[in-house]
Amino acid sequence: MPMAGIRKQRIGSRIPAQLALLPAVLVALVVYVGATTWTVWISMTSSRMLPNSVFVGLRQYESLAENDRWSASVSNIVLFGVLFLAAALIVGFVLAVLIDQQVRAESLLRSVFLYPFSMSFIVTGLAWRWLLDPTLGIEKLLHDIGFAGAHFDWMVRPERVIYTLVLAAVWHASGLVMAIMLAGLRGVDPEIWKAAKIDGLPVWRTYISVIMPMLTGSFATAGVLLATSVVRLYDLVVAMSNGGPGISSEVPAKFVMDHLFERGNVGMATAAATSMLVTVAAVIAPWLYWQNHRKGAAT
Amino acid sequence: MTPSGRKPRHLTTARVGLYGFLLISALFFLAPLYVMLVTSLKSMPEIRLGNILSLPQHPNFDAWFSAWSSACTGLNCNGIRVGFWNSVRILVPSVIVSIGVGAVTGYCLSFWRPRGAGVLFAMLLIAAFIPYQVFIYPLVRIFSTAGLNNSLAGIVIVHAIFGLPTMTLLFRNHFATLPIELFKAARVDGAGFWRIFWQIMLPMAVPILVVAVILQVTGIWNDFILGLVFAGRDNLPMTVQLNNVVNSTMGERTYNVDMAATLLTALVPLVVYFGSGRWFVRGIAAGAVKG
Numbered sequence: 001m002p003m004a005g006i007r008k009q010r011i012g013s014r015i016p017a018q019l020a021l022l023p024a025v026l027v028a029l030v031v032y033v034g035a036t037t038w039t040v041w042i043s044m045t046s047s048r049m050l051p052n053s054v055f056v057g058l059r060q061y062e063s064l065a066e067n068d069r070w071s072a073s074v075s076n077i078v079l080f081g082v083l084f085l086a087a088a089l090i091v092g093f094v095l096a097v098l099i100d101q102q103v104r105a106e107s108l109l110r111s112v113f114l115y116p117f118s119m120s121f122i123v124t125g126l127a128w129r130w131l132l133d134p135t136l137g138i139e140k141l142l143h144d145i146g147f148a149g150a151h152f153d154w155m156v157r158p159e160r161v162i163y164t165l166v167l168a169a170v171w172h173a174s175g176l177v178m179a180i181m182l183a184g185l186r187g188v189d190p191e192i193w194k195a196a197k198i199d200g201l202p203v204w205r206t207y208i209s210v211i212m213p214m215l216t217g218s219f220a221t222a223g224v225l226l227a228t229s230v231v232r233l234y235d236l237v238v239a240m241s242n243g244g245p246g247i248s249s250e251v252p253a254k255f256v257m258d259h260l261f262e263r264g265n266v267g268m269a270t271a272a273a274t275s276m277l278v279t280v281a282a283v284i285a286p287w288l289y290w291q292n293h294r295k296g297a298a299t
Numbered sequence: 300m301t302p303s304g305r306k307p308r309h310l311t312t313a314r315v316g317l318y319g320f321l322l323i324s325a326l327f328f329l330a331p332l333y334v335m336l337v338t339s340l341k342s343m344p345e346i347r348l349g350n351i352l353s354l355p356q357h358p359n360f361d362a363w364f365s366a367w368s369s370a371c372t373g374l375n376c377n378g379i380r381v382g383f384w385n386s387v388r389i390l391v392p393s394v395i396v397s398i399g400v401g402a403v404t405g406y407c408l409s410f411w412r413p414r415g416a417g418v419l420f421a422m423l424l425i426a427a428f429i430p431y432q433v434f435i436y437p438l439v440r441i442f443s444t445a446g447l448n449n450s451l452a453g454i455v456i457v458h459a460i461f462g463l464p465t466m467t468l469l470f471r472n473h474f475a476t477l478p479i480e481l482f483k484a485a486r487v488d489g490a491g492f493w494r495i496f497w498q499i500m501l502p503m504a505v506p507i508l509v510v511a512v513i514l515q516v517t518g519i520w521n522d523f524i525l526g527l528v529f530a531g532r533d534n535l536p537m538t539v540q541l542n543n544v545v546n547s548t549m550g551e552r553t554y555n556v557d558m559a560a561t562l563l564t565a566l567v568p569l570v571v572y573f574g575s576g577r578w579f580v581r582g583i584a585a586g587a588v589k590g
Contacts, residue, residue, distance in 0.1 A: 017411035021419070024404040025459050028422045035437035036429070040366050040435070044519060074543065096333035098321055110580075114326045117333075118572035118579065120521030122538045122566045126545055127331040130338065130554060131351060141350040171328065214580065231430050235523040239542055256432040257524070273432040284428045 043274045047267035062288035070272060073250040076162055076178035080251070083163070083228040086227055087170045089136065089219065092177020097207060099178070110182070114175035121172070125239025129155065131245070158248035159234045160239050165249060169236060177222045184218030185211070225289055231280055252276050332580045339363060339559035346554050362555035366563060370556055372543040379560045382540030384518060386567075388451060394515045400459055401466020401511065402504065406496050408467065409474035417536035420471070429466035433522055439528065457529045458519050462548055466511060473507040474500065485531025511580040512574050517568045537564050 012029040043061070046054040064070050095113055099106055117125065131137050134153040142150035154160035188211060196206040212219075235242060243250040243258075252272060259269035321515075336353045340358040343350070366379040375381075404423075406417050438457070439448060447453035448560035477500075485495045535543075541564045545557045572579050 014413050017407050018413045020492065021407045021413060021416075023400050024407075024419060024423070024463060025415075025461075027463055028426075030441070031434055031438065031460055032422050032426045035434040035441075035533050038437040038440075039433050055419050063489075068374055082406065094322075095324060098317060098324075101317060102322065103317065109321060109325060114580070115572055116328065117583070118517055119565045120523065120568070120569040122523050122536050122542050123561050124331075124522075126541070126561045127335050130558060131331055133554075136346065136554070137351055141352055143473065144350045171331065175328070176583060197491055217510055228428055235538075238523070239546070242546065247369060253430060253432055254401075257436075260436055261528075267346060270431075270436060273430070274432050277433045280430060284425070290426070 012157055036107050036241075040274050042266060043270035045267060047173065047270075049266065051266050056232070058251075060145075060267045063273070064268055064271045064275070067268070069247050070252075070255055073255045075235065076249060077230065079253050080166055080169075080233065082164055083166045084169050084173075084230060085223065087228050088174045088177050089222060089240065091170060091174040092222065093212075093219075095174065095178040096181035096185055099182060100151045102255040109197065110175075113178050116172045116177045121171070121235035122239045124168050125236045128171070129240045132164050135227045155241065156245055158245050161245065161249045165179045165233075165236060165240060167238060169233075172236075173226060176203045176225065180218050180222045182223075184215040188214060220287070227283060228280075231276060240290070301571055308312070336559045337561050338558070339366075339562055341553060341555055343551075344551060350572060362559040363563070365553075366556045366559035367546075370544045372540055373547065379537065379540060379544060379563055382537035383563070385530070385534050385535040389454055389458070389526065389530065390516065390519050392395075392451075392455045393462075393519050394512060395453055395464035395467055397459040397515055398511045400506070402470045402501070402508075403496065404463065404467045405472075405474055405555055406468025408471050409477075409493075410479075410500075411492070420467075423464045423467050427468070431461070434529055442529065445484065448529065451530075451534050454526060454530040457525050458522070460517065461525065462515060462518070465514065468497075469507055469511055469514075469567055473504055477503060480550055491525060509575075509578055512584045513571060513578055516571055517579075520567050 011047060016294045033147070042051050044057060045052055046056045046059070099109055103109070107237070132155045133139075134156050139150060139152040142152060154164050192210060192214075193206070196210055201210070232253060233251050234257065237249055237251050237254055241249040242253055253276070256269045256276070259272065260263045337353070337355055338346060338351065339362050340355040340360070342357070342359075344360070345356060366378065367380050369376050370378045374518055380397075407413065408420050420586070442453050442457075442524040448457065481499065481503075482495065485499055520536075521538065522536065523538045523542070526534075527539050530536060530539075541560055575582075
């Protein structure tokens with residue numbers, strides 16, 4: 001963020017500006033600093049149903065590590081995150097490349113690919129849950145068109161249910177990737193294409209070895225956006241599988257919510273929330289640093 | 300924007316393949332919407348007999364009417380309209396407050412730069428990425444101490460809090476593109492803080508205001524977790540009620556009513572999306588915390 005340059009003038013009273021900034025300052029102090037510290041603090045106490053101030057160090061984290069539900073949540077979100085990021089980036093990029101071939105009805109196609117992103121995760125989850133319904137959904141459709149022995153019951157199979165979540169999430173988000181990538185592609189200098197053509201480079205090779213490296217920024221933006229939604233993944237799970245069958249589709253955000261409000265274990269919930277915070281920080285810090293670094297180098 | 304890809308050829312095999320692939324992709328993206336629609340127009344016996352893709356034989360809106368006015372959440376059978384109006388009551392003040400606070404904050408950070416503005420801006424940037432779960436418990440405690448928990452005012456404040464990073468970034472980035480001379484000239488003419496904001500900056504920010512409204516209307520309408528935690532029983536937004544209607548039904552599930560209710564909930568963002576055209580894409584791009 002370039003912040004210098006504009007702001008050297010010191011004319012007149014700044015008191016109204018300071019007053020107007022008060023809400024944001026309050027939010028920053030009370031929510032960003034206060035609430036975060038509070039959460040981290042509770043996670044180091046022996047709090048159960050009600051918070052207390054008995055410091056126990058990292059004991060909540062130890063019991064978290066031994067908790068089956070938490071381990072399932074973590075391995076689920078890792079699997080989901082990897083598959084979802086890869087699939088959404090690939091689908092979004094491929095769609096953007098195809099749309100960029102001067103096709104007819106371009107804006108119609110773009111609208112069709114992007115509309116799922118405007119809908120909520122609850123709607124997305126319920127729609128896909130119905131499509132994948134083990135008795136009346138796609139399985140019945142396959143039976144009706146002649147595949148009598150076909151099975152498509154991933155919603156009720158513990159080892160498969162996570163893939164149904166990936167499918168729904170990719171459907172929801174790849175239009176967003178497409179929009180970001182398309183903007184990136186439109187920013188590519190036409191001269192590049194001429195040069196590649198003169199060099200006799202096939203179109204697909206040009207995309208992979210010339211254009212893709214030029215779109216690193218677009219990939220990073222899309223990747224960070226998708227990654228944030230992975231950490232936040234909650235509504236989709238609630239609507240689609242509610243963590244089931246059993247605990248086979250539990251995720252960290254849901255673990256925190258369930259332990260806060262249903263299972264009455266504030267200590268463990270805040271330990272889980274703090275773990276989420278640390279993970280996000282580990283991902284975001286290098287990215288922010290890189291962004292600043294790049295900006296610094298550019299100016 | 301002009302297409303930058305290779306020059307189009309005439310109808311070659313590759314071209315046919317390209318259109319074929321795009322068509323199949325489009326069908327994949329449209330399938331859930333189509334299935335929801337046909338399911339909502341069928342009767343339950345027809346749903347059990349046919350399959351999800353088959354067209355309704357006697358299309359009717361019975362399921363839509365019962366979804367709207369008599370679908371049950373637990374023992375309450377007043378339909379999804381309860382959630383709809385709750386969402387409207389949450390949406391209107393939340394959109395106004397969150398955009399207002401964000402615009403003023405962005406304006407302050409761009410032109411006035413009181414002490415600590417840089418730190419505040421960095422905090423907002425980082426906070427945009429922190430998961431809600433980190434803040435929720437302390438916020439619930441603070442709100443119940445302040446008597447705001449489970450109230451309309453509470454949920455509006457929560458939306459303003461969580462909308463603040465994106466809204467501030469949006470307006471700050473826009474104001475940063477305006478020439479500083481504009482601001483200086485107004486200062487020399489003796490215009491004060493609010494006068495410059497209302498008479499010069501806000502009129503120059505109309506496009507970004509439209510983007511902000513689109514972002515916040517869809518974002519707040521689609522919110523689930525904040526409404527669930529902070530709105531309270533009497534103000535549960537439509538998404539929460541929808542999930543309760545569909546996922547906690549006792550006895551036989553009525554898929555047609557479920558799908559009608561789902562479509563009704565999706566209606567507002569869909570109208571905003573198709574009504575706003577390219578503005579929606581602009582909104583996403585702008586909201587994408589471009590750094």
